[in-house]
Amino acid sequence: MRIQNRKIKPVFTILNIPNLLFVLLLYMSTWPSVVKTKPPYAYLAVLVLIEIYFVVGYLVKKKVACHDISCILFAFFTIWAYITKTGKAHSLLVMPMENVFYVFTTHYEEMFRGLMSSLYLVFWGMVSATVLAVILGVLIGWVTRLNQAILPIVRIISPIPSLAYTTYVVAAMPNFKISEIVIIFLGIFWPTFSRVISTVATIDKKIIDSARVLNVGTFTMLKDIVYPYVKPTVLRNLTSSLSTAFLCLTGAELIGASSGLGYFIRKYSEYANYTNVLAGIIFMGVVVTVLSFLVRFIQNKFIKW
Amino acid sequence: MGKLELKNLTFQYPDAAAPVLENLNLTVEEGEFVCILGASGCGKSTLLSILEGLREPTSGSFLINGQEVIGPGPERGVVFQHYSLFPWMTAKQNVIFGIKQVRKDLKKKQLEELAQSYLEKVGLGADGNTMPAQLSGGMQQRVAIARALAMDADILLLDEPFGAVDTRNRRTLQKLVCDLHEIEKKTFLFVTHDVEEAILLADRIVFMTPGHIHQIVDVDIPKPRDYEQIRNDERFVSLRKMLIDLFYEKYADYTLDSMEAKL
Incomplete structure (x- = not known):
């Protein structure tokens, strides 16, 4: 319980890894892609959901696990986005996440x-x-x-x-x-x-x-x-x-x-x-x-x- | 009606060399309070399990109101040493479950009321909706007593019911059993290894040596008895001394350690 109730220093309420990754991901979604990319709305919605989960869970309810889980998720998406945007992997097997989440809307x-x-x-x-x-x-x-x-x-x-x-x-x-x-x-x-x-x-x-x-x-x-x-x-x-x-x-x-x-x-x-x-x-x-x-x-x- | 007789009752495990109980004869009159006293291993719990109907005697018989009995029956209520409530039922549901087995005619509301009245008799009127795991050992035994009483059996068999309860609670529970015996006018058969408990509760004490009834002692101290009042009573002191001497004499081959634990 000691860790869970740890006080968060004011600077880190905005400057923390999940928030930085979130901004980075938003920025990356504007990068031009090697393969054809579908409209990113569903993908952005998912990112926002994770960000809300992080803000409510960590900054409001002070649960460290929420911080760590959103770190892992954002890190995964960042790596994935980097690979797809730079065309480092087979585009048929590793496709942009935008496209994957777009499937839910279609x-x-x-x-x-x-x-x-x-x-x-x-x-x-x-x-x-x-x-x-x-x-x-x-x-x-x-x-x-x-x-x-x-x-x-x-x-x-x-x-x-x-x-x-x-x-x-x-x-x-x-x-x-x-x-x-x-x-x-x-x-x-x-x-x-x-x-x-x-x-x-x-x-x-x-x-x-x-x-x-x-x-x-x-x-x-x-x-x-x-x-x-x-x-x-x-x-x-x-x-x-x-x-x-x-x-x-x-x-x-x-x-x-x-x-x-x-x-x-x-x-x-x-x-x-x-x-x-x-x-x-x-x-x-x-x-x-x-x-x-x-x-x-x-x-x-x-x-x- | 709750007269209980043992006639040449013998019990032996199929492959054992000697019987656990040998030729026991005993008559317990209706409304009497009899304590069976003896050290662990003397067969007193085995005797009670036969009376409960969980074991069958090898030979001989036991009769209730002159009728030979086999198996458990509604005329006998049982309180075990171990906590025997069903853990998935609340205290009240436990009592209701007991009543339901003998009274099929009662409606749900009547069952509730009857169970509540018995819980009040044992001082747990407010704890009906508690799960057994949330009750202390002594309270669980109170519920078990309420359940046994609520079945309205003529005979109550209590097998070291307070063996696992701490001393202070045991005194209160002994008082409760004493009072209930006065009120309910049922036959009580109470197994114990505690000399003082036996004197406090019993009209007669059946002293057992392994496998046998050694001696039956009348307790002529007027009832109701209060432990604090009678503990210095001359009759109590001499009876206590006599029984403890008997323990030392009859269980001489027990180690002193286990003897003291038993007393």
């Missing part, structure tokens, strides 16, 4: 449609896999005999990356939507299922005993004791489920799809339009970040102990 409709279709698949894949894994996991984890029979099998299946059976599932399923949901389902179900089973096994015997002396039946035991016990584990597991879901999704969309975030990237890389590819990658990063925040929000709300 292709937002296609991206949004892709986002919706991807979210739809991720949502149903995650929900069906998690719900089923919890129900079956609680049940099988509780019954010792089932547990001993099934856990070794689960241990073999769960580490297989779902990308490994992507092609097979795509071939086997009637349409691409279903096969994508199945791939996401398989990617999340097995690890979650095995996690739930092993968590059930770790329930303190004292908790079980205190439930038993209250005369609870098996159903109540599973619903009111075992399920609440594994719930925090499942919620914490959602973070990794989310990234697994996107891994599976992208993997599947790279093989065959007609819309989606991964499809957007694949389509334009086939045209060798790497400007759009890069924009798609950035967009996916933003989407995953927003979803992670959502997951964290759910965790904070529902993990009470």
Whole structure:
């Protein structure tokens, strides 16, 4: 906390690295470019956003991390701009950032449609896999005999990356939507299922005993004791489920799809339009970040102990 | 109705050489407060876990109101030594959960009110919405007592409930248990290794040596008893001396260290 509350010397409120880099970047955007450059409005908007983040985070809220993060981002853009403006790199692969962000203004409709279709698949894949894994996991984890029979099998299946059976599932399923949901389902179900089973096994015997002396039946035991016990584990597991879901999704969309975030990237890389590819990658990063925040929000709300 | 009888009760682990409990016979009358006193390892907690229904006796039986009992039942409420509240429920939800298992007919509002009244009985009327992790050990045990009482069982089994509570809190909790026994008119069976606690609470003290009931001692000090008042009472002092001597005599092969820890 000592560092966070450090007093900033008056001179450095204006003369500091992020501010200097920001001005430098604005200046560089007026340089003539070797390759054809699109209107820079979207790019400038992003720079301004980072600058606002820096001013609010560091100069107002005095968080040193905000200073450092904006330094890194601005430094990256500066180097990138220098390389592209001076024509030091292959212009097809390292294109001006102006062009990359310009894609958001021209292709937002296609991206949004892709986002919706991807979210739809991720949502149903995650929900069906998690719900089923919890129900079956609680049940099988509780019954010792089932547990001993099934856990070794689960241990073999769960580490297989779902990308490994992507092609097979795509071939086997009637349409691409279903096969994508199945791939996401398989990617999340097995690890979650095995996690739930092993968590059930770790329930303190004292908790079980205190439930038993209250005369609870098996159903109540599973619903009111075992399920609440594994719930925090499942919620914490959602973070990794989310990234697994996107891994599976992208993997599947790279093989065959007609819309989606991964499809957007694949389509334009086939045209060798790497400007759009890069924009798609950035967009996916933003989407995953927003979803992670959502997951964290759910965790904070529902993990009470 | 809460009469409890043990008939030739024996318990032995399947691959053990000697039984943990051997031919125990004991009758606890309705409304009586009985303390089971003995050093750790004498089998008193095993005995209680049989009465709780968590273990089955190897031979012999135990009866409640003349009926042989197997497994846990609604006529017995239990307070463990370890804190046994469900950590994901608030104090009040814990009590409600207990009531719900025996009273399926109650509406949500009635459950709330009943739980609140029992929390008030143990002095936690204002802490109903607190999570167990935010409560001190002594407070958690109060909630556990409220939960056991709220199930309206005829017999209350308490397994060293204040073993992990500090001395000052233990005195208050002992007073609470004493008062609750007076008010509720239930049968209390209380396991402890603390001689003073046993004398303070019990109508009769069952002194156990490993595996056996050695002696049953009547405590004829009038109730209600207050520790500060009776600690110098002649009957208290002599009873205390007698039981401690018994400890030294019967547990002579225990090391002195562990003996003192137990007393």
